[in-house]
Amino acid sequence: MSSKPLILPPGVAGHRRCHLTSHYSILPPEGVLESRIPGIEKTVIRILAAPSIGANFVQMLWEIKPGGRSSDLGEPGIEAFAYVLSGEVSVVTDVGQSILRAGDYAYIAPGASFSFENATDGEARVVWLRKRYQILSDVALPASFFGATSSVERVNKHTSGRFWQHLLPDHDTSFDMAMNILSFAPGTYFPMIETHIMQHGLYMLQGQGMYQLGNEDWHECWTGDFIWMGPFCPQFFIATGWEEAQYLLFKDVNRNPEL
Ligand code: UGY
Ligand code: MN
Numbered sequence: 001m002s003s004k005p006l007i008l009p010p011g012v013a014g015h016r017r018c019h020l021t022s023h024y025s026i027l028p029p030e031g032v033l034e035s036r037i038p039g040i041e042k043t044v045i046r047i048l049a050a051p052s053i054g055a056n057f058v059q060m061l062w063e064i065k066p067g068g069r070s071s072d073l074g075e076p077g078i079e080a081f082a083y084v085l086s087g088e089v090s091v092v093t094d095v096g097q098s099i100l101r102a103g104d105y106a107y108i109a110p111g112a113s114f115s116f117e118n119a120t121d122g123e124a125r126v127v128w129l130r131k132r133y134q135i136l137s138d139v140a141l142p143a144s145f146f147g148a149t150s151s152v153e154r155v156n157k158h159t160s161g162r163f164w165q166h167l168l169p170d171h172d173t174s175f176d177m178a179m180n181i182l183s184f185a186p187g188t189y190f191p192m193i194e195t196h197i198m199q200h201g202l203y204m205l206q207g208q209g210m211y212q213l214g215n216e217d218w219h220e221c222w223t224g225d226f227i228w229m230g231p232f233c234p235q236f237f238i239a240t241g242w243e244e245a246q247y248l249l250f251k252d253v254n255r256n257p258e259l
Contacts, residue, residue: 042068057131074113087124103149161185184239200229207245212236
């Protein structure tokens, strides 16, 4: 029998990883305790970002148990996005019903209805995001739709080994948010430290890496971690580990900053 040691990533640096500042947060999943929300049944809810920490959106993780379901979660003026991490969930919106599996998603237009049900005998895990839609007086509201990551093109924009998938229409100003999947081959990194007014809600889908957040803080992160980045938070990522790192990234876009 081989005596080769089994190497169990992901941690190569730090293990006290939870961190909250006024500019960003990093939340490893094990520390995010359960919430309850009226209208959602048989579902463990972990709230990851909310206006109370400075975010201009709400993001949460749902662990929907067999038989878990919701009433209509639509709210006037609020748009939403659901991304399935694992399992299978039936979703009903104003544009119909769909069975969503890992990598499938739904955009729910401002004010539109949304409800879900897990009719399987396994757990379904869903990332859920809500945001107050910023109306443009001369532009029609976007419409709800269902999508699948597997049919969204992977685009390489500049440095090699890094890819974007735009889950919502890119360069369509009726949308005031972007939801992108960013992928990084091991060892690849941003070409610059980003600083931008747009906020981020980042959910690590796969792999691991080192994130610079703020002026000089480095945080190791891996699958299942959540990061909120506030306006102008300096940010830089390098993928470590042996597999492609991937994260789902919310970004508020396409609007003139309010005065
Ligand atoms: O599009 C972005 O802002 C992206 N490159 N930022 C990030 O991944 N932190
Ligand atoms: Mn960014």
